[in-house]
Amino acid sequence: MCPESDQSELADLLGNRVQVVAQKGQGLAAGLTSVFRHFTAGGQVIAFNSDSPHLAPSVLNSAFEILTTHDVVVGPTHDGGYYLVGAKAAHWSLFEGDGMGTTSALDRLLTRTKVLELSTGFTERFYDIDVADDLILLAGELRLAPAKAPRTAGWFSEWQQVIAQLRMRSL
Numbered sequence: 001m002c003p004e005s006d007q008s009e010l011a012d013l014l015g016n017r018v019q020v021v022a023q024k025g026q027g028l029a030a031g032l033t034s035v036f037r038h039f040t041a042g043g044q045v046i047a048f049n050s051d052s053p054h055l056a057p058s059v060l061n062s063a064f065e066i067l068t069t070h071d072v073v074v075g076p077t078h079d080g081g082y083y084l085v086g087a088k089a090a091h092w093s094l095f096e097g098d099g100m101g102t103t104s105a106l107d108r109l110l111t112r113t114k115v116l117e118l119s120t121g122f123t124e125r126f127y128d129i130d131v132a133d134d135l136i137l138l139a140g141e142l143r144l145a146p147a148k149a150p151r152t153a154g155w156f157s158e159w160q161q162v163i164a165q166l167r168m169r170s171l
Contacts, residue, residue, distance in 0.1 A: 001035045001047075029095040036090040046086035048075070051129040053149040054138060055083065063123050070121035072113050074106070081105040083128045091116055 002010055004022035011020040023034035032047055039045045044067045046060060059075065063086050066073040072094075075084030080103035087094070094112055113120045129135050138149075139156050146153035 001031055001038070003031070032085065032095045033090075033092070036087055036094070037092075040087060040090045044086060044088050046073070046084060048084040049128050052083050052126065053129075053152040054141060055126065056148070059084070059123050059126070066121035066123065069119075071118035072120045073123060074109065074120060075123040076106050076125050078125060078127050079103060079130065080107070081128070081130075082109060083126050084123060085109065087118075091118065 001021050001023050003026070007020055007022045014020060021034075021038055023031040024037075025031075025034065035047045036045055044064060046063050046067075048055060048060070063073045063075065063084055067086055067088055071088060072091075073084070073086040074082050077083050082105060094109070094116065096112065110120065127134055127137065129138055138152070142149055142153040142156055
């Protein structure tokens with residue numbers, strides 16, 4: 001699921017390995033609404049952010065397990081947002097007026113689940129990459145365990161080399 005303007009580029013990049021679908025409307029809330037409207041006809045859907053490349057597959061497995069006994073599953077972040085949301089069915093107003101990217105995004109989502117009378121389960125609290133301190137934390141983690149996110153660890157390694165070269169030039 002992506003903005004319509006990115007659909008062709010992503011489809012070309014991914015080939016026929018992944019179905020790329022254009023979201024309806026603008027912004028993250030519209031994207032999430034589109035994901036659930038489009039894909040829940042086939043069963044449970046988990047949407048997770050792109051700024052947690054270090055998210056363990058076991059968390060996704062846990063989220064699907066939680067959906068067997070709840071209507072909605074949420075993965076809360078330390079900053080008041082959420083990195084993951086899943087549901088068994090599309091709930092048209094679940095993301096309505098969402099304050100995505102704010103410290104109250106999780107509270108707003110949970111308020112709507114209560115209004116809609118949806119049972120909600122939770123995965124473990126986690127962090128996503130929103131600010132420089134988050135990126136520094138991730139870089140430290142991946143230095144110790146690059147297998148958590150090999151491509152991101154490789155990117156960090158490349159950037160360390162670039163920074164080292166820049167420092168050498170400035171001396």
